[in-house]
Amino acid sequence: xxxxxxxxxxxxxxxxxxxxxxxxxxxxxxxxxxxxxxxxxxxxxxxxxxxxxxxxxxxxxx
Numbered sequence: 001x002x003x004x005x006x007x008x009x010x011x012x013x014x015x016x017x018x019x020x021x022x023x024x025x026x027x028x029x030x031x032x033x034x035x036x037x038x039x040x041x042x043x044x045x046x047x048x049x050x051x052x053x054x055x056x057x058x059x060x061x062x
Contacts, residue, residue, distance in 0.1 A: 019030045020041070029042045037051035 016030075016032070022028075023030050023041070023043045027043050029040050031038060031040050033039075037049055040048045040050070042048075
């Protein structure tokens with residue numbers, strides 16, 4: 001079980017790294033969620049953070 005969790009974490013890390021590489025090549029941005037809110041990371045390293053409050057039934061405020 002622990003090995004499966006480690007493999008999943010490694011896979012997720014590799015996917016994030018690949019997304020950054022693709023963003024640089026295509027001059028786009030990636031968006032991901034952290035414990036502090038959503039982050040938009042541009043190909044040049046610029047970060048924009050936005051907190052979005054998720055309400056019931058998928059409605060968003062923010």
